[in-house]
Amino acid sequence: MDEKRLIKWLRQGKADAYRYLFTEYYDWLCNYVFKLCQDRSLSEDIVQDALVNLWNKREGLVISASLRNYLFKTCHNQFLQHVRSQKVEFDTLDKIRWDVISEATLEDNLFDFRMEKLHHLIDQLPPRCKEIFIQNKLEKKKYKEIAIDMGISIKTVENQMSKALQFLRANATSFML
Known part of the structure; x- marks a missing residue:
């Protein structure tokens, strides 16, 4: 599917676009986050949270680079946020x-x-x-x-x-x- 069309459909709230996004990118993103944390369950939670946040903010979604890069950066930031929250928990x-x-x-x-x-x-x-x-x-x-x-x-x-x-x-x- 064309990324621009997918992004447009996501902004419009089309559930099929979200399902496609989830199917296409979920495993790839989980593998990336797993490399950062070495915890399969945590990596799945982080990716799911990132994708849910994307869906919740879909109307204002602005993606200047590729969707793949956007998702990569979103999951990376979500992981960093988790690390920060753990530091807060430790403090x-x-x-x-x-x-x-x-x-x-x-x-x-x-x-x-x-x-x-x-x-x-x-x-x-x-x-x-x-x-x-x-x-x-x-x-x-x-x-x-x-x-x-x-x-x-x-x-x-x-x-x-x-x-x-x-x-x-x-x-x-x-x-x-």
Whole structure:
């Protein structure tokens, strides 16, 4: 299929064009991302997210080079975004003796164990407390933004964050030391 026509049909929201795009490029893009991350499941997730984002932004789609190059760059950027989000995730608990985890001398399996335990602790937070913690630490939202999004006061956000950090500090010391 002609790329210009395909792009035009994508902008128009034609599902057949999207199916064709998916069929033609999905495996190729997955293989490319797999070479970057060495994780088949992650590569498929990244490519799927990139293609879904393309579909969601289809009306304003501007492709100056080839469609293949555009998809390549989109998946590459999606991968970089994932890497950045992992860095954010690793930086989330810097107040909870995070320096211990980030030491280069830690073995990978110990690091994985600690991260698993940390995620388990975060999952134990009460729902609202967990949501506020994730928005602040992982999504990097300010207290004011969280308060507006959730329709609560900034003071409530502060209190919930304080509770979350106290809980995590108290329970993380057993495996962080």
